[in-house]
Amino acid sequence: MEATNLMKKAATTLFPNGEAEQRAFLAALLEPEPRGSAVVWTGPRTAGELDTVERGTLPSWVPDEIDLVKPGEKIGRSRAYEAGEIYPLDFSSVTAASALITARDRLPEAPRVLDLCAAPGGKSILASVLVRPGLLLSNEVEGKRLGPLRHNLARCGIRNACTQRLMPEEIASLAPEAFDLCLVDAPCSGQSLLAKGIANPGCFHPSTIKGNARRQLRILEAAALTVAPGGFLLYTTCTFSERENEGVIEKWLERSGAGFCPVEVPHLASLRSPLSEFPSYRLYPHNSPGVGGFAVLLWREGVPNGDSRTLLPSPLLDYPVGPTTALSQP
Ligand SMILES: C[S@@+](CC[C@H](N)C(=O)[O-])C[C@H]1O[C@@H](n2cnc3c(N)ncnc32)[C@H](O)[C@@H]1O
Numbered sequence: 092m093e094a095t096n097l098m099k100k101a102a103t104t105l106f107p108n109g110e111a112e113q114r115a116f117l118a119a120l121l122e123p124e125p126r127g128s129a130v131v132w133t134g135p136r137t138a139g140e141l142d143t144v145e146r147g148t149l150p151s152w153v154p155d156e157i158d159l160v161k162p163g164e165k166i167g168r169s170r171a172y173e174a175g176e177i178y179p180l181d182f183s184s185v186t187a188a189s190a191l192i193t194a195r196d197r198l199p200e201a202p203r204v205l206d207l208c209a210a211p212g213g214k215s216i217l218a219s220v221l222v223r224p225g226l227l228l229s230n231e232v233e234g235k236r237l238g239p240l241r242h243n244l245a246r247c248g249i250r251n252a253c254t255q256r257l258m259p260e261e262i263a264s265l266a267p268e269a270f271d272l273c274l275v276d277a278p279c280s281g282q283s284l285l286a287k288g289i290a291n292p293g294c295f296h297p298s299t300i301k302g303n304a305r306r307q308l309r310i311l312e313a314a315a316l317t318v319a320p321g322g323f324l325l326y327t328t329c330t331f332s333e334r335e336n337e338g339v340i341e342k343w344l345e346r347s348g349a350g351f352c353p354v355e356v357p358h359l360a361s362l363r364s365p366l367s368e369f370p371s372y373r374l375y376p377h378n379s380p381g382v383g384g385f386a387v388l389l390w391r392e393g394v395p396n397g398d399s400r401t402l403l404p405s406p407l408l409d410y411p412v413g414p415t416t417a418l419s420q421p
Contacts, residue, residue, distance in 0.1 A: 095121070097295035101282075105331060105366075112377070119376035120285040125162040127380055129185055130177040131220055132156050133247045140171050150379075152358035154188045156220050159380055175246045178216045182381030183283065183374045187214055187276070187327050189358040190372075190388040191221045194272060194323040199395055201225025201251075202271035207259050207314055210236030212243035214276045214327070219249045222272065227252040228407060230262060244412045252412040259313035266403055271322045271395065275314045277307045279328040279335050283383035286376035300332045307339045312347055320393025324351065327386045331375075336385040337367035344369075351389045359386070 098120060102113040127144065136158070144159040153159070159182060160166055171177045202224055206215045209229035219227055229252060231240050237256055244252050255262070280294045280303050293299045311326065318324050328335055344351065353369035362372040364385070371387040 094292070094295060101295055101331065104333065115377035116375060120282075123286050123288040123376075126287070126382065127160050127162045127164070127182070128166060128179045129182040129381075130158050130160055130166060130179050131188070131217055132158070132177055133216065133220055133249070134176050137171060137176065140169055141166065141177075144380075150361070152189050152361075153185055154192055154221070157185055157188060175248050178213065178243065178247050180213045180217070181283075181287075181329070181384075182379065183329060183384035184213055184217065184327075185381070186356075186359055186362065186372055186374055186384060186386040187274075187325060188217050188221060190325050190356045190386050191218055191272075192358065193354065193356045193388060194325070195222045197321075197390075198222060198271050198323070203269065203319075204228070204272045204274070205262065205266075205270040205317055206230060206274040206276070207262065207310065207317075208232075208274075208276050208278060209254070210240040212240045212247075214274050215240075215244060215252070216247050216249060218272070218274060219247075219252065224251055224272075226403075228255060228262075228270075228403075229253070229412075230255045230257055230259075232256060232258060241410075241412055249412060253408050254410050254412060255407060257406075259310050262407070263313040263316035265407060267316055268319045269401065269403060270317050271319055273314045273317050273322070273324045275310055275324065275326045277303075277310055277326065277328050277335075279303050279307065279330040280332055282330045282332065283376060284329070286382035294330070295332075300334050303330075303332075304334045304339050307335060308343055308346075311339065311343045315343075315348060315351060315391075318351075318391045319395060320391055321395035322391050324389045324391070325386065326389065327384060329382070329384045331373075331383060331385075333366050336373070336387075337364060337371055340369070340371065340387050340389075341367065348389070350392050352392065354388050354390045356386070356388055
C-alpha cells in the first residue's frame with residue numbers, strides 16, 4: 092500500500108468517529124507547520140532571555156520547570172543554552188515530565204534512576220531536574236550516540252550521573268532489582284517526526300511497526316528486571332502506532348509483567364488514550380504544541396527495601412560524567 096494510504100488507514104483506526112479529526116491529523120503530518128520547542132530549566136529560570144509562550148495559555152499540566160519557546164527562536168544560540176541552564180525538548184516529552192512528577196511522590200529520597208535508551212539525553216535531564224537522583228545511569232546502545240549524550244549531560248551540569256553502552260539484558264543481569272525508576276524511551280517507528288518536517292520513509296509500514304514492537308517487547312522484559320519492588324517503569328515513544336504503544340504494554344503485561352500495574356497520571360487526564368483499558372496517554376500534533384507521543388507509567392508492587400541495596404558492580408559506574416570523583420551509591 093502506498094505511504095499516504097497507510098497513513099490514512101492509521102488515521103481511520105486512531106479516530107474512528109471523526110473525519111474532521113482524521114483530516115487535521117493527516118494535515119499535521121503531511122503539511123507540517125513551524126513549531127516551538129519546550130525547554131527544561133536545569134537551574135533557576137532567568138526571566139526574559141527567551142521568547143516564551145505565556146504560561147497561562149499552556150495546558151495546566153505543564154510542570155513549572157518547563158517553558159514553551161515560540162517558533163523561530165534560536166535556542167542553541169542563547170546565553171542560557173551556552174551556560175547549560177536549558178535543554179530543548181519536543182513539547183511531547185512534557186508528558187514524561189508529568190509522569191515523573193507522579194512517581195516522585197512515591198520514590199525514596201535520592202532515588203537510583205536507570206535511563207535504558209538515553210541518547211541524546213532529554214529524558215535523563217528531565218529526570219535529573221524532576222526527581223533529583225542520587226545516581227543516574229544513562230545507557231545508550233549506539234556507540235555514535237554516546238558522545239552527544241555525555242556532552243549534553245556534562246553541558247547541563249547533571250549531577251551523580253554516569254553513562255554506559257550495554258544491551259538492556261546485560262544491565263538486567265548485572266543489576267537486578269537495583270533501580271527505583273527505569274526509563275524506557277523506546278526506539279520506535281517515529282511517526283511523529285513527520286510533523287517536524289523530517290522525512291521518515293516506511294514509518295507507517297506494517298513491517299516497520301512489527302519489527303519495532305518486537306524490539307520494544309524485548310527491551311521492556313529486560314527493563315522490568317532492573318526495577319526494585321515499589322519502583323517505577325516509565326515507557327514512552329514518539330509514535331502513534333497502537334501496536335508499538337498500548338499493544339506492546341498489553342502483551343508484556345500478559346506475558347511477563349506480573350507484579351507491575353499501570354498507574355494514573357492525574358495531570359494527563361485529558362490525554363487518556365481510548366485505546367487501552369489501563370491508564371496510558373497520547374499526545375497528537377494537530378491539537379497540541381508537540382509533534383506527538385505516548386506515555387505509560389507502571390508501578391512494581393512491593394515495598395522499597397533500601398537497607399538491602401547491593402552495590403552496583405563494574406562496569407556500571409565506570410564512566411562518570413563530569414569530575415571523576417567516586418560516585419556514592421545511594
Ligand atoms: C527515542 S531514542 C531516545 C531519546 C532519549 N531518551 C532522549 O530523550 O533524548 C531511542 C534510543 O534507543 C536506542 N536503542 C536502539 N536499539 C536499542 C535497544 N535494542 N535497546 C536499547 N536501546 C536501543 C537508540 O539508539 C536511541 O538512542
